[in-house]
Amino acid sequence: MSDKQLITKDNKLISASYSLGIPEQRLIFLAIIEAREQKQLIDARGVLQIKAKSYQEQFKVEKHTSYDALKSATTGLFDAHFEYEDIHKQTGKLARHVIRWVQNITYIDAAGMVELQFTDAVIPLITRLSEQYTEYELKQVSELQSEYSIRLYELMMQWKAIGKTNRISVDDLRRKLGVDPEQYKKMNNFKARVLDHAINQINNHTDIKAEYEQHKDGRVIAGFTFKFKVRDDKRKTTTETEKRDVDTADIFTVKGLNDKQLGRIVRNPAFMAEYNHLVSPTSPAGQSQQGWEFEMINRLKKDASQFSKRPIKDYLEY
Structure with a gap:
């Protein structure tokens, strides 16, 4: 793979609602890059081969972890779908699209490889791009260890030129991040375990520094706006690490446990x-x-x- 590995998606896909684990999201990243390198941008209907070695090198995991990740992602990605809304061309009415990611996918354990074909509806969203698309380097999300942080980073990159997202309602944000309806129903849990954790990872592992602003309808938090700045040096320093919100960070550590x-x-x-x-x-x-x-x-x-x-x-x- 080339040095500059770009992930490019139509904004409909960036704004879509879906729930994918980290292995599934990473497999999609590698498949998009593979399609570009095979020069299948015009027609990505061919079979794409993703090797465990690429997964291992890109995401800095052990060999057996890369094999296990591709194996689990094979089933997870086949069962998964995403949803987005737009205006139907013929009727002029709002239409909700429900689309599967792949039409077939195969895991070959002995070869350490996955073969997949995107569905026809996915292909134009990753290849035939209009002026409304989002692009970022794969390395920016390679170290993120939460599916929520990956999705939140993508959502913010849609507004990279401005450095601030529009207001996103709580329900819409939950859908876009793929938070299960039964998870983190209380706002303090949602903020601490989804948003704060995602922001913390983004600030420590990507090229942007982000924060969010909450918006209330009366006493109830109804939505969020995300602000961010692109920085030249994303490397963590000891001082920056010490300044993290300890209460938030500690819920994801084993500090104090025997x-x-x-x-x-x-x-x-x-x-x-x-x-x-x-x-x-x-x-x-x-x-x-x-x-x-x-x-x-x-x-x-x-x-x-x-x-x-x-x-x-x-x-x-x-």
Whole structure:
């Protein structure tokens, strides 16, 4: 792949509502780039091959993690869809489009590779672009460890020339970020566990510095506006890290938890269901409960940021 890897999407796709995990989003990124490098911009109906090695190198993960990610993304992406609204050309009425991402997708474990074909409706949204499209470098989202931070970064890039989004209603924002209707119903939870966490990751791992402003209807928060500035140097410094909102950051760490509590967390059925894609079925962690606990506890201690689907301490409540 070339040095400058650009992700380019029609604004209809940027503004669409969908829920995709990190492996699925990353697979789409690599497929868009592969389509460009195969010069399929005019007609991307051909089969695109995405190799685990590309996933491993781009997102700086271990080899077995890249294999597991592609394997889980194969099923996840086939089952997924996105929605957007526009004006129907013939009737002039508002139309809601519900579209699948791929028409077929295959995982070849021995080759460490995925083959996929986008659906016909997706192709013009990533290839035949009008003047209304959004473009950014893949490296800016490569280190983001939350599906919400990836989507929020994309939404802000749609307004890159201005540095401020329009007002987005709470319901619309939840749909665009792919937050499940049953998750984080209370506003303080939604802000802390979705928005604050996403903003924190964006500020520490991308080329922009962002913040949000909330808008109320009476006493109720009805929407948000996101402001951001592009910066030349996105690298974190010790001082910047220390200035982070500790209350927000700590909910995604294992600070203050002992090994017994960590054991309870990794044995939690919800934790196991959400992170079993991180280990290979043939590895010690995939073969026994003891192996799973040993591997996951060590990973939590080493880098808890990869476990960002919900605050770590939430798993102690089940």
